[in-house]
């Protein structure tokens with residue numbers, strides 16, 4: 001039997017970013033094939049190349065034995081290839097039925113949209129998720145009124161309506177609950193029985209082992225291996241995913257971490273957190289790891305009073321804190337640095353001074369005071385990070401992204417907080433700036449600060465942290481210390497239990 005799809009040596013660059021340097025994938029007819037790898041390894045880009053949304057720089061694509069070069073999703077659909085988009089492609093104002101058949105409406109002999117046929121086809125598709133789709137899910141419901149899981153179901157049905165021969169499901173189960181996933185798997189099995197092939201991208205290892213025939217693993221834009229599910233195991237797959245993950249510089253762990261916790265967090269719950277408890281000690285860099293968006297930022301933002309909690313308590317140095325707004329957290333001595341400069345940090349158009357003062361003044365409970373001591377602390381912190389700026393009156397917008405980020409980090413360091421909340425702080429800054437930041441963070445912890453550090457890059461966590469809490473679905477799935485502070489354990493825990 002010859003493969004339905006062969007993608008060989010596909011490359012794709014976006015400006016300076018190489019998203020794919022050697023993407024390859026072979027899928028057999030009627031096969032359910034997993035595409036697996038860490039965030040940013042190139043899975044979506046390879047999928048988009050196959051589905052005609054992204055044009056590759058080089059490489060070979062063959063479908064049903066012929067070379068193809070789809071230039072648009074329509075080209076690919078005409079060949080029989082459909083892609084479920086991770087970033088949903090629905091039109092919120094239109095109904096479920098209109099979204100499913102958008103651009104593919106059946107027409108009457110006179111050329112009008114055949115409303116009766118449309119309704120009939122939609123009902124048949126909706127029937128697939130009967131009983132599990134939840135309230136308000138109907139052919140006429142506007143998509144804007146639907147919950148995230150229901151939108152994901154519409155996107156799945158939209159793909160099925162095209163009746164393709166190869167479907168790429170890019171994280172199509174991310175918003176679905178367990179019963180909905182079961183229904184979706186039944187659909188995959190019936191497609192398979194009809195000879196339709198599926199490429200299944202998921203970060204849930206249990207799902208992959210439950211449904212997929214083979215697993216192709218990608219790492220840093222390269223396809224590293226393809227394994228037959230029945231002949232492999234989780235450990236082998238995780239090893240393939242992490243490879244020999246280069247940990248650039250391993251900072252010595254702090255042997256002087258205090259035994260007594262400074263911060264005790266108990267049963268934090270919110271829309272995005274599920275009973276999270278941990279403590280942080282003086283001298284410690286505590287990492288928050290796991291796949292992106294599993295609650296790590298939510299914990300830090302909640303501790304900073306920037307996201308509401310529904311339950312739980314936070315005790316700092318024996319005192320219970322009330323954290324309703326960031327000013328509460330700042331007065332209690334907490335500092336927060338986000339890598340998301342646009343959202344959390346910058347007062348655009350204002351001077352560097354005004355940007356620094358914004359944080360410090362709340363803490364000092366004074367207005368328009370710039371104590372010399374504070375100024376010196378800022379200047380020292382900025383110098384330690386090798387920050388390049390033309391004086392404190394320069395507009396913040398005149399600095400490069402990396403230098404802006406260093407200014408924000410310095411402004412918090414100047415407040416002399418003993419608990420530092422770092423929310424992916426090095427996002428978008430260059431390697432030299434990262435190294436400066438790590439050295440400084442390690443130094444602060446060694447002097448007794450408690451640092452809670454979320455990084456989207458595993459290598460950063462592994463090089464810097466004394467301990468790592470791995471998050472999954474808003475809860476702590478594992479705690480790594482000592483010998484378990486490795487890329488293997490981190491990935492294994494992150495992909496752990498199905499959500």
Ligand SMILES: Nc1ncnc2c1ncn2[C@@H]1O[C@H](COP(=O)(O)OP(=O)(O)OP(=O)(O)O)[C@@H](O)[C@H]1O
Nearest residue numbers: 014017018019037038039040041042043044045046
């Ligand atoms: N349009 C784009 N412009 C610039 N860079 C991009 C673009 N699309 C993807 N990238 C970059 O290419 C790399 C691969 O991204 P891709 O989305 O393919 O990864 P992925 O494996 O699907 O990740 P995830 O699991 O997070 O969905 C990343 O570094 C990403 O930031």
